[in-house]
Structure formats: C-alpha cells, structure tokens
Amino acid sequence: MxxxxxxxxxxxxxxxxxxxxxxxxxxxxxxxxxxxxxxxxxxxxxxxxxxxxxxxxxxxxxxxxxxxxxxxxxxxxxxxxAPAAAPASQASAPKPQGAAAPSAPKQxxxxxxxxxxxxxxxxxxxxxxxxxxxxxxxxxxxxxxxxxAPKASPAANGEAKKPTVEAPRVPSQPGTRTTREPMSKIRKTIASRLLDSQNTTATLTTFNEADMTAIQDLRAKYNEKFEKKHGTKIGFMSVFVKAAIEALKAFPLVNARLDGNDIVHQHFYDIGVAVSTEKGLMVPVIRGADQLGFADIEKAIAVVAKKARDGKVTVPELEGGTFTITNGGIFGSMLSTPILNPPQCAILGMHSIQKRPVVVNDQIVIRPMMYLALSYDHRLIDGREAVQFLVRIKECVENPERILFEI
The missing domain is CATH 2.40.50.100 (RNA polymerase II/Efflux pump adaptor protein, barrel-sandwich hybrid domain)
Incomplete structure (x- = not known):
C-alpha cells in the first residue's frame, strides 16, 4: 500500500x-x-x-x-x-416500493x-x-x-396544506441562549496586537475635516476618460494614498518608526490599506506607492483587497508597511480613533461623506464633508507635526490639482 x-x-x-x-x-x-x-x-x-x-x-x-x-x-x-459510477441501467431501474434508496453525496x-x-x-x-x-x-x-432560492411548499410537492396550529410558547431553558466557540488564530493575533498597541504606544488622535467637492467634481469630469485609458475608475482611496505620500514627504518623522531607543527613518513609502474580511481586518501593503500613478494604485488596491477577502493573501503582502490608511466610511462611520499598526507610528482614518452646512467666503453653503482622523505615537511625533501633517492631507484632498491625474 x-x-x-x-x-x-x-x-x-x-x-x-x-x-x-x-x-x-x-x-x-x-x-x-x-x-x-x-x-x-x-x-x-x-x-x-x-x-x-x-x-x-x-x-x-x-x-x-x-x-x-x-x-x-x-x-x-x-x-x-475512485468509487465507480453506477451503471446507467441500474440508475434507471425502478426502485422497490416502501423505501427510497439514499442518494450518494457529490464528491x-x-x-x-x-x-x-x-x-x-x-x-x-x-x-x-x-x-x-x-x-x-x-x-x-x-x-x-x-x-x-425559494423553498418548495408542501402544496407544490402534491401534499395537502395542513392548517397552521399555534404551538404554546415555552419559556427558554437555561444554557440554550448562548453558544461558545474558540477564537480563530487570526482573531487571537489581531486581539493581541491591538492590545499591545494600546499598551506599548502613547497614542493620541487629532481630527480635521475635508471638503470633498473638488474630488467629486474631478471624478465626474474625468472618470470616463480615465477609465477608458487606464481600465479602472478614479477612487477616493488612491487620492488619499497620494495625499498621504505628499504629507509624509513634508513631515518625514510620521513615516519613521521606533526601534528601542533609536528612530529609524524610512526613505520609502509602502502604504498599508486596511481591508475588512470575513476573518477580520487585514492590512495588505502597496509597495513603492510613491512611484505609482493613480491608476496603478487603484489596480494594486483592487488586487490585494480581493486576495485578502478570498483568503489568498500571502504573508509578505501583509508585512513591512510604513503608514496605514483605513476607511471606516464604507460602513457608515462618521468619526473614529484608529488604532496604530505597530511598528508604524501613525495611521489615517477616513470616514463617510456627509453633506453639511459650512461657511465659505462668509456664506453658509452645503458641502460634502469628510472627517479625518490621524492617530499617532506621541513618543515620536509631537502634536504640532501631527496637526500640520493632517492639514497637508486636507489641502491635497481639497486641491487635487496638486497631485495630477494621469489622463
């Protein structure tokens, strides 16, 4: 054997x-x-x-x-x-009355x-x-x-419909209202790392908001040409990746990490994009994002996100990011405080776009607004740098002509 x-x-x-x-x-x-x-x-x-x-x-x-x-x-x-398939003559032979032969499971x-x-x-x-x-x-x-698929009713199967009889309500018995299951290894690791992040970093969050009018107008104006040339649409995430890179170049300490008592300055931009999957949150990394155009970033995000949701993402694709962006807005979140993804020292949180009254040139107008959140490790990054970093992102988002589309 x-x-x-x-x-x-x-x-x-x-x-x-x-x-x-x-x-x-x-x-x-x-x-x-x-x-x-x-x-x-x-x-x-x-x-x-x-x-x-x-x-x-x-x-x-x-x-x-x-x-x-x-x-x-x-x-x-x-x-x-492999088990031999049943001969056709046997499959068509009449079954004996009184008992139905069980069907073989589909291999x-x-x-x-x-x-x-x-x-x-x-x-x-x-x-x-x-x-x-x-x-x-x-x-x-x-x-x-x-x-x-709709379930077949008894009448459809030739059975007479029986009158509905209400069963008496029976109080639930102790022990039947809860179930217990062990945490998956991925969920246990996520929980452990999030707890470590909270316990080992001096996390602080600063907030701002961005007027999304300019981006929405650009998408409406150029999306058709952009998709025709590049085979993908203009997404919000690629704009924020580009905006984050501009801000990281202006404030390089946000792109650094701590190693004991040393500050490790990272002169590359590998941006993690948080993806929600059935197994939990995963953060695949877009390598060398500063070298990619908007179309390439959109395509890269689509590929790694699908692999993460399909359970096909590899370990190297989840390691080594320098900065992370997470978008709770896709689930309707208006405001949140993202948790750091160590050893990274900062993470940007995007949120849902809401039309709100704002003052522009001393006039109250309705604009599509998004709250932005930057969580950072206060051991490395001071409040002034964090605030200025987030303001730079806001400026890039509200004036996207600074980071030209490849059309």
Whole structure:
C-alpha cells in the first residue's frame, strides 16, 4: 500500500505553527489530486492546501488543532481507486416500493471557505448545490444563490396544506441562549496586537475635516476618460494614498518608526490599506506607492483587497508597511480613533461623506464633508507635526490639482 504524507506547508520565515481551520474532504473519502484538502490559518492569513495526489484520505488531526509547520496532518492511500459510477441501467431501474434508496453525496461538491460559511448559515447541504468552479467547486456566488432560492411548499410537492396550529410558547431553558466557540488564530493575533498597541504606544488622535467637492467634481469630469485609458475608475482611496505620500514627504518623522531607543527613518513609502474580511481586518501593503500613478494604485488596491477577502493573501503582502490608511466610511462611520499598526507610528482614518452646512467666503453653503482622523505615537511625533501633517492631507484632498491625474 503506497501512502503519501500530507504536511503543513511553510507560510513565512517567522511562522512556526498554524491552525487546521477545516477539512474539505471527509476522513476515509476519496480525493482527486489538486482538489482543496484543508484550510490552514496562521497569525497572518489563511490558505487552502490541495491534495498532492489522488487517493483515500486519513485525517491525523482534528479541525481547530494547532500544528507545527512541516507536521504531517493526513495520509493519502494512493493505491485506492475512485468509487465507480453506477451503471446507467441500474440508475434507471425502478426502485422497490416502501423505501427510497439514499442518494450518494457529490464528491465534487466542495465549497470554498466563504461558500461553506454561507451554506452553514443558511442550513443548506453542499451536496444539494451545483458548483460552477473548477472541478465542481462551490463558489461563494453558488452558495448565495442556493441560500436565496425559494423553498418548495408542501402544496407544490402534491401534499395537502395542513392548517397552521399555534404551538404554546415555552419559556427558554437555561444554557440554550448562548453558544461558545474558540477564537480563530487570526482573531487571537489581531486581539493581541491591538492590545499591545494600546499598551506599548502613547497614542493620541487629532481630527480635521475635508471638503470633498473638488474630488467629486474631478471624478465626474474625468472618470470616463480615465477609465477608458487606464481600465479602472478614479477612487477616493488612491487620492488619499497620494495625499498621504505628499504629507509624509513634508513631515518625514510620521513615516519613521521606533526601534528601542533609536528612530529609524524610512526613505520609502509602502502604504498599508486596511481591508475588512470575513476573518477580520487585514492590512495588505502597496509597495513603492510613491512611484505609482493613480491608476496603478487603484489596480494594486483592487488586487490585494480581493486576495485578502478570498483568503489568498500571502504573508509578505501583509508585512513591512510604513503608514496605514483605513476607511471606516464604507460602513457608515462618521468619526473614529484608529488604532496604530505597530511598528508604524501613525495611521489615517477616513470616514463617510456627509453633506453639511459650512461657511465659505462668509456664506453658509452645503458641502460634502469628510472627517479625518490621524492617530499617532506621541513618543515620536509631537502634536504640532501631527496637526500640520493632517492639514497637508486636507489641502491635497481639497486641491487635487496638486497631485495630477494621469489622463
């Protein structure tokens, strides 16, 4: 009997262990080569691991177990053959009366992590869903469609509709109103780092507001030409990335970091962009953002954001940023105090755009306004620099002609 050992792959130089989040193939089931076998999670990200060969799977660890990088988590018997499909004559033969033969589960009905969560919440079995992905893989959109599909009523199945009888209300029993689940490794790491950030930095936040009229006018005027030339639309985030870089160049200490008693000045601009995912907040980094145009920044953000939400982001893509921008406005936040992302010493918070009355040239007018927040480590950055840094961002946002669009 030929046995293939399945081990936990390397996930980065600093990663020594991982959590087996879930199995995609049941213990004792046959798996095809290159089909997702399990999902592993580290303190940085999560990823799917595919079966290296075809055969029958034997689980060696359980879901939720923490295992070392390189440890063996499964064995695959490569001598085992895939179960033969039932002959057509048998499939069409009449079934004996009195009992219905159970249908065999679909081997290819393997959901992606996002699809599995949708199906679990909707109470839909993967075997009842037809996947449109490679090899019958159930994608998130397949799961959403199955979860939103109308359920067949008894009348539609030829059954007589029974009168509705109200059941008596029974008081809830103790212990049935709450559930408990262990925190994922990513969530535990996020919690630990946020707590460390609060405990090890002298965090202070300064606020300002920006009139978004000029940006909105530029988008309305040039968006069609911009998209035709570059294949992407003008987004707010690329404007703020460019504005942040201009401010970082004017106040380089905001781009620095502390290392013990030393100040490390960083003469490059790797900007982190916070992305909300089903597993928590991740901050993929746009490398050399000062060398990129608006279109390249928009494309880079779209790529890393999709990878983060799909669980495909790699550890190097999350490391080494010098400054972070987070946008709570996409969720409707009007004002917040962002938490630092150590070892970075500053983070910019964007918020929702609200039309408000403001005074312009001694006249009260209605303008689209956005509150801006800059949290910074007061051990390194003084209040004067922080305020001036945020004012520079405000000036760039309100006068975007300073940072020309590539049209």
């Amino acid at each position: 030929a046995i293939e050992q399945v081990t936990v792959p390397k996930a980065g130089e600093s990663i020594t262990e991982a959590t087996l989040n879930r199995w995609f193939v049941a213990d004792g089931a046959f798996v095809k080569a290159d089909v997702p076998l399990f999902e592993m999670g580290t303190d940085k990200a999560s990823q799917e691991v595919v079966a290296p060969v075809a055969g029958v799977v034997k689980h060696l660890v359980k879901e939720g177990d923490t295992v070392a990088i390189g440890a063996t988590v499964a064995q695959i018997d490569t001598d085992a053959k 290819d009905a393997i959901p992606s992590p996002a699809a599995a969560r949708v199906l679990a919440e909707a109470g839909v079995k993967p075997g009842d869903v037809t996947g449109t992905g490679p090899g019958g893989r159930i994608l998130k959109e397949d799961a959403i469609a199955a979860a939103s």
